[in-house]
Amino acid sequence: MNLDFTPEQEQLRIDVRRHIEAELPASVQQKVRRGEFLDKHEVVNWQRSLNQRRWAAPHWPREYGGLSLRSVDKLIIQEELYRACAPMPLVFNVDMLGPVVLRFGTDAQKQDLLPRLANADLWFCQGFSEPDAGSDLASLRTRARREGDHYIVDGQKIWTTHAHLADWIFALVRTDLDTKPQRGISFLLIDLKSPGVVVRPITTIDGQHHLNEVFFDNVKVPVSQRVGDEGQGWDCAKYLLSNERTGIARVGYCRERLQHARDLLQRRLAVGLREVEAEDILIDVATLEAELRGLELMNWRFMYSQEAARGVPAHASMLKLKGVELQQDIASLLMRISGHEGLRRPAPQDWTDIDGLQTATSRYLYSRSVSIYGGATEVQKNIIAKTLLD
Amino acid sequence: MEFDLSDEQRAFADSLSRFLQERYTFEHRRSAVRDQTDETTWRDISALGVPSLLVPASAGGFGGVASDLLSVCEAFGRTLVLQPLLPGCVMSTVALASAAISPEVHALLERMAVGEARVGWAHHEARLDAPLTTQARRSGEGKWLLDGTKVHVLYGARADAILVSASEDDDTGRTGLFLVDATLPQVRRMAHTLVDDTPAADIELQSCPALRLDVDTNETIDRVALWGTFASCAEAVGVMEAALQLSRTHLGQRQQFGQALSAYQSLRHRIAEMAADLEICRALAVGAAVALEGLTSTGDVSLPQARLRIAQAWQVTSRLSLRVCETAVQLHGGIGMTEEYPVGGLLRRVVCLNHLFGQGRQLARQLAHMTAAIAA
Numbered sequence: 001m002n003l004d005f006t007p008e009q010e011q012l013r014i015d016v017r018r019h020i021e022a023e024l025p026a027s028v029q030q031k032v033r034r035g036e037f038l039d040k041h042e043v044v045n046w047q048r049s050l051n052q053r054r055w056a057a058p059h060w061p062r063e064y065g066g067l068s069l070r071s072v073d074k075l076i077i078q079e080e081l082y083r084a085c086a087p088m089p090l091v092f093n094v095d096m097l098g099p100v101v102l103r104f105g106t107d108a109q110k111q112d113l114l115p116r117l118a119n120a121d122l123w124f125c126q127g128f129s130e131p132d133a134g135s136d137l138a139s140l141r142t143r144a145r146r147e148g149d150h151y152i153v154d155g156q157k158i159w160t161t162h163a164h165l166a167d168w169i170f171a172l173v174r175t176d177l178d179t180k181p182q183r184g185i186s187f188l189l190i191d192l193k194s195p196g197v198v199v200r201p202i203t204t205i206d207g208q209h210h211l212n213e214v215f216f217d218n219v220k221v222p223v224s225q226r227v228g229d230e231g232q233g234w235d236c237a238k239y240l241l242s243n244e245r246t247g248i249a250r251v252g253y254c255r256e257r258l259q260h261a262r263d264l265l266q267r268r269l270a271v272g273l274r275e276v277e278a279e280d281i282l283i284d285v286a287t288l289e290a291e292l293r294g295l296e297l298m299n300w301r302f303m304y305s306q307e308a309a310r311g312v313p314a315h316a317s318m319l320k321l322k323g324v325e326l327q328q329d330i331a332s333l334l335m336r337i338s339g340h341e342g343l344r345r346p347a348p349q350d351w352t353d354i355d356g357l358q359t360a361t362s363r364y365l366y367s368r369s370v371s372i373y374g375g376a377t378e379v380q381k382n383i384i385a386k387t388l389l390d
Numbered sequence: 391m392e393f394d395l396s397d398e399q400r401a402f403a404d405s406l407s408r409f410l411q412e413r414y415t416f417e418h419r420r421s422a423v424r425d426q427t428d429e430t431t432w433r434d435i436s437a438l439g440v441p442s443l444l445v446p447a448s449a450g451g452f453g454g455v456a457s458d459l460l461s462v463c464e465a466f467g468r469t470l471v472l473q474p475l476l477p478g479c480v481m482s483t484v485a486l487a488s489a490a491i492s493p494e495v496h497a498l499l500e501r502m503a504v505g506e507a508r509v510g511w512a513h514h515e516a517r518l519d520a521p522l523t524t525q526a527r528r529s530g531e532g533k534w535l536l537d538g539t540k541v542h543v544l545y546g547a548r549a550d551a552i553l554v555s556a557s558e559d560d561d562t563g564r565t566g567l568f569l570v571d572a573t574l575p576q577v578r579r580m581a582h583t584l585v586d587d588t589p590a591a592d593i594e595l596q597s598c599p600a601l602r603l604d605v606d607t608n609e610t611i612d613r614v615a616l617w618g619t620f621a622s623c624a625e626a627v628g629v630m631e632a633a634l635q636l637s638r639t640h641l642g643q644r645q646q647f648g649q650a651l652s653a654y655q656s657l658r659h660r661i662a663e664m665a666a667d668l669e670i671c672r673a674l675a676v677g678a679a680v681a682l683e684g685l686t687s688t689g690d691v692s693l694p695q696a697r698l699r700i701a702q703a704w705q706v707t708s709r710l711s712l713r714v715c716e717t718a719v720q721l722h723g724g725i726g727m728t729e730e731y732p733v734g735g736l737l738r739r740v741v742c743l744n745h746l747f748g749q750g751r752q753l754a755r756q757l758a759h760m761t762a763a764i765a766a
Contacts, residue, residue, distance in 0.1 A: 285758070286754055294706045297673035298670050304392070304393050318665070384661075388634075389641060
C-alpha cells in the first residue's frame with residue numbers, strides 16, 4: 001500500500017500550478033474566492049487559456065482536444081484549480097455533454113461540437129428537470145414531435161443553472177408517448193436563440209440569479225441536432241450522470257473552503273473575536289479537516305483500486321452523499337465565523353466591494369442546494385440501499 | 391497509489407478470516423466469557439502466525455509493517471475475538487522490538503513470536519493527565535525496583551510479563567519503560583472485566599524487580615500509542631462490517647406489518663448511511679497504515695505528520711463506528727438489546743475502544759493543537 005503520486009503526476013501538478021500563477025487574473029481569483037459571479041468573458045477566457053494546454057477537457061481523446069488523461073490525473077488538475085480559486089471548465093460542456101457526444105454522437109457531431117465545447121465557443125446548459133419531473137426524471141413531459149427533418153419542441157424545463165449565460169441547451173424530450181416512459185425519451189441540442197425559446201430567471205434563497213425556467217413554444221429543432229437514436233435519450237442521460245464521478249466528492253473545493261475558514265477567522269480575531277470562541281471554531285475546523293481526509297482517501301481508493309470500486313457498486317452515490325454533507329457543514333462553519341458580518345443581504349451591485357465574510361451567509365444558503373441537485377441525498381441513499389438489500 | 395493488499399497479505403487475511411468464522415463463533419465466544427477460559431484460540435492463532443507479525447525477523451518473527459496488520463485487526467473486529475492482539479501482539483511487541491538488542495528482550499520476543507509468552511502493556515494510571523505516580527528506584531545492588539498501580543491492563547491477569555511505565559527516582563526525572571515478570575510475588579493482580587467482556591486487571595507493584603528497556607521512552611510510548619490507535623481504526627472497521635452485515639440480514643428476514651423490514655425506506659436509508667460511514671473508515675484505516683509505514687520504513691513521513699494522520703483517522707472512525715453500531719442496535723429492535731445477540735457486543739466493543747483511545751471533542755481539540763503545531 002502507498003499513497004504516493006508518480007513523478008509524472010507531480011510534474012502535472014507543478015505545470016498546472018505554474019500555468020495558473022502566470023495566467024489567472026487576480027480579479028477573477030478574488031471573485032471566485034468570495035463567491036461573486038464572474039462575467040461571461042472571464043469564464044470563457046479562462047477556459048480558453050486552459051484549453052491551450054488541453055486542460056479544459058483533459059479526459060477526452062487527443063484527437064478531439066484532450067489528453068486521454070485518466071480520471072486520477074484529471075483530479076490533480078481539478079484540485080489545483082480549486083486550490084487557486086480558478087474557475088472550473090464549464091462542467092456541462094466538458095464533463096456532461098462532451099462524453100455523451102463521444103459515446104453516442106455521429107462523427108459529424110464530434111467534429112463540429114467537441115472543439116467548440118472544449119474552447120467554450122459554445123456554452124451549454126442542461127435541460128433535464130421539469131416542474132413535475134425532479135428526482136423522478138423519467139416522468140418528463142416536454143414533447144418533441146417529428147415533422148420531416150425537424151422536431152417541434154413544446155414544454156418547460158426548470159432549475160436550469162446558468163441558462164441566462166448559455167448559448168445552447170441539451171434537453172431530454174419525449175419523442176414517443178406510446179412506449180414505456182424511459183424508452184420514449186430523446187436527447188436534443190437546442191439553440192437558445194431559436195424562436196419560441198424563453199428563459200426566465202428564478203431568484204434563489206441567497207437572493208441571487210443562478211437558476212432559470214426555460215420555456216419551449218413550437219421550437220423548431222433539426223433532427224441532426226439529436227444525439228443518439230430516437231428513444232435513446234434515457235441511455236444518454238444515464239451515461240451522462242454516471243460519467244461525472246471524478247469530481248463528485250469535491251475534495252479540492254472543500255479544502256480551499258477550509259483554508260478560507262482559517263483566513264476569515266484571522267480577520268475576525270483582528271476585529272475583536274474572543275480567543276476562546278476562535279479556539280472553539282478551530283476545533284470544528286480540525287474536525288472537518290479530518291472528515292475531509294476521510295473523503296479524500298475514500299475517493300482515491302475507489303479511483304485507484306478497481307477491486308474496491310467493483311466491491312462497492314454504489315460508491316459514486318457514497319461520494320456524493322458524503323461530499324455534500326461536508327460541503328454543507330463547511331458552509332455552515334463559514335457562516336458561523338462571519339457572525340454579524342454575514343447578516344446584511346448583499347445587493348448585486350455591492351459584490352465587488354465585499355469579501356468572504358459578507359458573502360458567507362449567502363453561500364451557506366445556496367449550499368443547501370448541493371444535496372438536492374445531481375441526485376438528491378435521498379435518491380443516493382436509495383441507490384446505495386438497493387445494492388445492499390435487494 | 392496502491393490501496394490493495396498484496397497477494398501474500400490477502401492470503402494470510404483469508405486464512406485467518408476463515409479460521410475465525412468457522413471456529414470463533416459467537417457461541418464459542420459466549421462460553422469463553424462464561425467459563426473465563428479459552429486456551430485453544432490463542433494456540434490456534436499463534437499457529438497461524440498472528441503474534442509473530444510485528445516481531446522482528448531477527449527474533450524469529452515476520453517483521454511485518456502496518457498494512458500486514460490491517461486485515462488481521464479487521465478480522466478480529468468482525469468476530470469480536472477476546473484475545474490480546476491489541477495490547478500484546480501490537481503495543482507491547484512494538485515497544486519491545488525497539489529494545490530487541492538486549493538479550494533478555496530478544497529471548498522474550500522469540501517466545502512471543504510463537505505464542506509462548508504474552509506481554510501486557512501497563513501505562514495508564516487512575517489519575518488522568520497527571521505525571522506518572524509509579525516510581526522506579528535502584529536497589530542496593532543497582533537493580534531497578536518498581537512501586538505503584540496501573541489500571542485497566544488489558545489481558546493483564548494472564549500475561550506472562552508486563553511492560554510498565556514509571557518515573558525514575560533520580561535527578562533526571564525521566565520516564566522509563568520496564569519489563570516485569572508478571573508471576574513474581576511482588577506483582578498483585580486484581581482482575582476485572584470491561585464492558586465489552588475484555589478481561590483486564592489493575593496491577594499493584596511493590597518493590598518489584600524490573601528490567602529497564604534501553605529505549606527513548608517518550609518516543610516509544612508515543613509510537614506504541616500510534617500503533618494502538620491505528621489497530622483500533624482497523625478493528626473498528628471490522629466491527630462496522632459486522633454491524634452492517636447483521637443489520638442487512640435482519641432487515642431481510644424480519645417481517646412486520648406484512649412485509650420485510652427491508653421494504654421500509656426509512657430503514658433502507660439507515661443501511662445506506664452505515665455503508666457510507668464504513669467506506670470512509672475503511673479508507674482512513676489504509677491512510678493510517680500508510681502513515682505508520684512512512685514513519686518506520688522509508689522515513690518520508692515526519693512524526694507530527696503521522697500523528698496527525700492517525701489522529702484524524704481515529705477521530706472520524708471513533709465517532710462513525712459508534713454511530714453505526716448504535717444504528718445496528720436500533721435496526722434490530724428488542725433483540726438488539728439482548729446480551730445473547732452479537733449486535734450489542736459490537737456496540738460494547740466500540741464503546742471500549744473509544745474510551746481507550748480517545749473520542750469526541752477532547753480528541754478534536756488535540757487534533758486542532760496538532761495542526762497548529764505543524765503549521766507553526
